[in-house]
Amino acid sequence: MTDTEHDREQRGTAGRFAGRRFVVTGGSRGLGEHVVRLLLSQGAQVATCARKxxxxxxxxxxxxxxxxxxxxxxxxxxxxxxxxxxxxxxxxLGGLDGVVACAGGAQGRGITEASAEDWAATWRMNVGHVAQLVSTSSPHLRETGGGSIVVVASVSGWKPGPQAQYGSAKAAQIHMVSSLARELAPDGIRVNAVSPGSMLIPGKRWDRMRREDPSAFDRFRSEFPGGELVRPEEVADVIAFLLSDQSRGVTGINLPVDKGQNAPTPEGY
Structure with missing residues (x-):
């Protein structure tokens, strides 16, 4: 889709979230910022948080x-x-209609180098954060007649890659979604996961590789059948769909947005 076509599509959905209220964790930069801006542009009120x-x-x-x-x-x-x-x-905001768990991250390196605290911190950031967010927000969603929760997992949650503490935490998120979708369905709350592939975000890992080591970046691009990494706005569009009434029949799924990516890292696994 060209930029012009994308802009036209966004104009066509302007206002679809008018009167809706959303919480988005990790919304100050990268994918989270794209989600926040997209929701606001379509009429929503949004609350977001970040470390800095x-x-x-x-x-x-x-x-x-x-x-x-x-x-x-x-x-x-x-x-x-x-x-x-x-x-x-x-x-x-005066209520709550949807939640996006976008904050995440990892700590530590390989299995012989990562400490027990690295594992615990990675799981607290990903699994613990999602569990607490759903626990706290679901009563408010219930009060407004239900709503949508979207958990940002990762291609690393189901395609092996280093480091194991991150991949296993993302796999746990995907499993949580399938379980919580059933638990919260009687309250009219939908729960879904989105698993982005490697995203080309200015200033982040793949953008730095593109600028500093073009040959390595070109090799990594071969993991994508189309030769191009995922753009954060492409993932944000899918998240917005899962928050919208257009997806009212969808719950308990993990939806990859990875352009058919093979290995999630340049290491080849």
């Missing part, structure tokens, strides 16, 4: 309607801080 205040301030100050965005600096792996953020966001 500067990117949140930059995002907030760049908006035409900054009043539609509630922001807070916090570490989502600390349950009490995440709980307070959700409660305050719901109060500020």
């Amino acid at each position: 205040p500067e990117p949140l301030e930059t995002l907030h100050n760049s908006l035409d309607t900054p009043a539609d965005l509630f922001v807070r600096t916090l570490d989502v792996s600390v349950p009490e801080l995440l709980d307070r953020f959700v409660e305050d966001a719901v109060s500020a």
Whole structure:
């Protein structure tokens, strides 16, 4: 899809989230920022959080309607801080219609180098954060008659790649989604996962490789049948679909957005 076609499609969906309220964790940069901006552009009110205040301030100050965005600096792996953020966001927005668990990350290297704390921190950031977010937000979604929860997992959750602590945490997220979708279905709450492939995000790993080691980047591109990495806006579009009424019959799935990627890393596995 060309940029012109993409822009035309977005104009066609303008306002589809008018009156809707969403919480997005990890929304200050990268994929999370694309999700926040897309939801706002389609009429939503959004609350988001991140570890550092500067990117949140930059995002907030760049908006035409900054009043539609509630922001807070916090570490989502600390349950009490995440709980307070959700409660305050719901109060500020006047309710809750959907949630995106986008914050994530990894700590440590290979199995002989990674410490027990590296494993625990990676699982707290990914699995613990999602569990706490769903636990705190689902009562509010129930109050508004149901809603949609989208968990951003990863191609690494079902295609092996280093490091194992990250891949296994993402695999756990995918399993959580299939289980929670059934548990929360009686409340009208849908739960789905999106598994992005390797995304070309300015300043991040693959963009640095593209600029600093073009030959290595070209080799990595061969993992994609079409020769191109995933763009974050492509993933954001799918997340928005899963939040929308257009996907009201969809729950409990893991939807890859990876352009058919083979190995998730240049290491070839």
